[in-house]
Amino acid sequence: MSTKKNISFYEICKEILADANKDFDETQFENYYKEQKKHFKEILQSLGVNPDSLKKEDKNNFTIPIKQKEIVKDWLENYTTKSFKKLRKSRFFEMNHNDLKDIIRQTNDLMERLPEYQKLTELSRMYFATRYIVRDAIEEVQSTALTQVISDLEEMKLYFTESHFLNDSDKAQLLRFYSQLIQETSQKWRAIVSIFEDIRQAEIVEESSKELDTFYDTDDSLEDINDSPLDISPPYIILWEAVRSYYEEEFDKKNRTPIYRKELDNIGSIIDQLKKNK
Incomplete structure (x- = not known):
């Protein structure tokens, strides 16, 4: 049974290609690896997170908790989707709230191995950059206050009719x-x-x-x-x-x-x- 706790970004890229049954030669893979690392860094920076926080001894390579590697794969595979395009352009209020909520949760999971102070610092930067707390409050108002008004009006229709x-x-x-x-x-x-x-x-x-x-x-x-x-x-x-x-x-x-x-x-x-x- 493997006791490995972390996985390198290099290994994650290898797994992505293997999962897709793609066979790259060494040069092709190096180009692919550099491009994916650039994409991952861009996503983190768009979220307000310092990419270096996910690097350990080797500041040139990301070190990911192995149980969170699927998050990295998911981000890289969805890099060109509408939600991630809006995220990369910092258009957070245009994103589907559930999509943003999932990404916030995933980022929190990626930070689990960081010292508590550093983790809080990075998450605070993310909440500030994405205005997630405000967005979440807006969604709460829409799902409670507006729902209540609509419910009241529907009840009024029935009551006033009868x-x-x-x-x-x-x-x-x-x-x-x-x-x-x-x-x-x-x-x-x-x-x-x-x-x-x-x-x-x-x-x-x-x-x-x-x-x-x-x-x-x-x-x-x-x-x-x-x-x-x-x-x-x-x-x-x-x-x-x-x-x-x-x-x-x-x-x-x-x-x-x-x-x-x-x-x-x-x-x-x-x-x-x-x-x-x-």
Whole structure:
């Protein structure tokens, strides 16, 4: 039983040709190998991953965990497909979400042998380059919020068709009211986004100023300062501050404090749930 843990990129290319029943002479194979290595490097760089992170002692060759070799084969074989063309052009928002999700998962698997800090660094770069966290959140909204609206409308059709107590004018008014609620929620969300951005910007400016003060007071290099992450609040904290600020402005100025507090309690429950699911 083989105890081999890693496989070279060279060996993977040999296997791909063997699987395809292709017989290359030495020169043909060297050209093929160089081309495939270039393709693999391009995919990694498009994902924001440093290709050298998958190289071990020999910085000229990739070293892949043997149980992940099929991932490399899959990427190379799909290099010219629509999804990978979009990936290579960094058009991630145009990719099928499930395709991108699979590639993100596969990249995570390829990084399994890396030291934890290096792995987190490379994955963070990938999430930033692909905006995967944002894309995943958009998909969540599409699959939950929009599905809920469609479901509501379908239920309304059935209810309003069978209702014997509401006339057509009643039904039309209620449907338009539902539409108005959706529009108001959208406007409220946009206002909170703006407040959230202002709070985050102010926090980043303040923390950056502290970092610079530290730089001038110590012997650290500017490079060391740039490499250290800013000490900023988690998103749910900023969201809570933005929501509270929004309601203080919208409700307190109209002397509707009791309603404001009730609304704030409701939003607080939502934020607590987001915190658990982060």
